[in-house]
Each structure stands twice: as C-alpha cells, then as structure tokens.
Amino acid sequence: xxxxxxxxxxxxxxxxxxxxxxxxxxxxxxxxxxxxxxxxxxxxxxxxxxxxxxxxxxxxxxxxxxxxxxxxxxxxxxxxxxxxxxxxxxxxxxxxxxxxxxxxxxxxxxxxxxxx
Amino acid sequence: xxxxxxxxxxxxxxxxxxxxxxxxxxxxxxxxxxxxxxxxxxxxxxxxxxxxxxxxxxxxxxxxxxxxxxxxxxxxxxxxxxxxxxxxxxxxxxxxxxxxxxxxxxxxxxx
Numbered sequence: 125x126x127x128x129x130x131x132x133x134x135x136x137x138x139x140x141x142x143x144x145x146x147x148x149x150x151x152x153x154x155x156x157x158x159x160x161x162x163x164x165x166x167x168x169x170x171x172x173x174x175x176x177x178x179x180x181x182x183x184x185x186x187x188x189x190x191x192x193x194x195x196x197x198x199x200x201x202x203x204x205x206x207x208x209x210x211x212x213x214x215x216x217x218x219x220x221x222x223x224x225x226x227x228x229x230x231x232x233x234x235x236x237x238x239x240x
Numbered sequence: 241x242x243x244x245x246x247x248x249x250x251x252x253x254x255x256x257x258x259x260x261x262x263x264x265x266x267x268x269x270x271x272x273x274x275x276x277x278x279x280x281x282x283x284x285x286x287x288x289x290x291x292x293x294x295x296x297x298x299x300x301x302x303x304x305x306x307x308x309x310x311x312x313x314x315x316x317x318x319x320x321x322x323x324x325x326x327x328x329x330x331x332x333x334x335x336x337x338x339x340x341x342x343x344x345x346x347x348x349x350x351x
Contacts, residue, residue, distance in 0.1 A: 158339075167244075167327070167343040168284065217283055229339065231283035 126152045126222045130232035137208055138240055144204045145235045147218030153198035154220035158229065159191075162215040174201040208239040243267065244330050244342040252348045257318045261345045263328030264310045273311050274329040275302055278344065284327055288313070318349045 127150040137143050147157055155176045160168040172193055173181040180193035192204040201220075205212055215236050219229040245264045253259050265273070272291050276284040288295050290311060294303040301314040315322055328342035 160341075165248075165343075167341040168339075169341075170338060173338065215281070227337075228286065231285070233283050234281075236281070 126150075126220070126225060126228075126230040128218065128220050128230045128232040130218055130235050132235060133233060134236045134238075136238045136240065139209050140207055142204055142206045143208055143237060144202055145216055145218075145237075147201045147203070147220065147232050149199045149220040149222075149230075152220070152222050152224060154201075154222065155198060156221045157195060157201040158219045158221075159193065159201075159203050160217045160219070162217060162234075168217060171203075176201075205237065208237070210239045213237055213239045243340045244328055246328050246342040246345045248343060248345060250346040250348050252350060253318055255318055255320060255349055255351055257349075258314065258316045259318060259347060260312055260314045261326055261328075261347075262310055262312050263342055263345075264308075265328075265330045266309070267330065267332070268306075268309060270330050272331055273302075273304060274331075274339075275300075275311075275313050276327040276329055276341075278325045278327055280325075284341075287326070315347075318347075320349050320351065323347055323349045 129148045131146045157174040159171045162168045171186045174193050174195040176195045182188045195201040215234050217234040218232045221227050243266050275287045277287045278284040288302045290302045290304050299316045303312045325344040325346045327344045330340045332338040
C-alpha cells in the first residue's frame with residue numbers, strides 16, 4: 125500500500141486561533157487529496173477535495189473561508205482551520221488517491237483537534 | 241433516507257462466532273462498494289472491494305444485492321483482533337472518487 129502522513133497528530137488550541145494540518149503522501153504523488161472530518165460515533169464526512177495546482181472543491185455546508193486548503197505540490201496538502209471554535213473540535217483525516225493502485229484512497233492517521 | 245445506512249451495533253460475539261453486517265445505500269447507480277475497518281481513534285483501512293455480486297478473502301465475505309441495494313459483510317471464525325468498527329463505503333461516481341461513508345457497525349469479539 126501507499127503511505128500517507130499527517131502532522132500534527134494531536135493539537136489543542138485556544139478559541140480564535142488558527143491551526144494548520146499537513147497531509148503528505150510519502151511514497152507516491154497525489155494530484156488529488158481529500159479532507160474528512162469525523163465527530164465521535166459518527167461517520168467520516170467529506171469536507172473538500174484538494175486538487176494540486178488549483179482551488180479545492182468544497183462540499184455543501186463547508187465554509188471555504190474557514191477551512192483553507194492549499195495543495196501546492198504533488199505530495200502535500202494543508203488544511204488551515206481559521207479562527208477555531210470549540211465546535212470545530214473533531215478528528216480530521218486526509219486521504220490521497222494513488223493512480224498507480226486503481227485510484228485507491230489511502231488515509232493519513234488523522235489529527236485530533238481540541239479547541240478550548 | 242441517508243445515502244449509506246448501517247446498523248451501529250455493537251455486535252458482541254464470542255471468539256469463533258460468525259457475524260454478519262448489512263449496509264443499505266440509496267444511489268441505485270452505484271457500481272462499486274467498499275468495506276473499511278476502523279480501529280478506535282485510527283484511520284480507516286480498506287478491508288474489501290465489491291464490484292460484482294460479491295468477494296471473498298479468507299474469513300471475510302462481502303455480498304452485493306443490487307435489486308435491494310444492500311451490501312453485507314460476513315466474518316467467519318471471529319478473532320479478538322477483529323474487534324473494530326466496520327464502515328460501509330459507497331463512491332458517488334464510481335471508483336475511488338468521492339466516498340460516502342456509513343456511520344459504521346461496531347464489533348466486539350470476546351474470549
């Protein structure tokens with residue numbers, strides 16, 4: 125399989141601050157990455173599709189100005205949660221699509237965000 | 241109706257038991273389906289892909305019923321290590337594009 129990393133794995137921040145989460149494909153290039161959010165005991169919800177070299181595509185109900193996505197290289201996508209509030213506390217997971225493996229999405233280990 | 245629905249469980253079974261999970265989906269045009277496994281506070285990992293009527297891999301069997309729009313996952317001879325949440329996943333437009341995840345079915349295998 126392919127390896128995807130996320131950093132940081134865990135972050136605690138104060139309300140009103142911004143938090144950046146990195147998603148890297150370590151052994152393959154990914155033109156497309158995805159960002160998901162998972163609240164406790166709920167399913168993963170797709171937030172946005174990150175496309176290398178172009179703007180991200182956001183799902184309905186996800187504020188693009190609050191969740192800034194940058195996919196500047198074929199191995200890195202970043203998600204910045206701006207002006208975080210306690211309701212943004214969640215498990216954020218990225219995935220990267222590997223075209224060498226039938227476009228299968230490989231998931232990062234996730235980032236647990238807690239906003240105080 | 242939710243796009244992907246699963247029984248949340250939990251299913252508590254003894255080691256060696258056979259257990260089955262069902263998943264229903266709303267988009268009749270869906271062609272491919274996946275079962276993922278997610279351990280607590282971890283990322284989901286692909287368990288099986290289902291493209292035609294079914295798929296079998298060792299103790300795991302997935303079956304697809306297009307007429308009734310449901311997918312099942314059967315686990316035989318359950319192991320303690322099978323304890324996890326099993327996610328039914330349906331792509332919106334085929335392949336591994338946008339994935340719609342079910343809420344998952346929790347399995348707990350006890351000695």
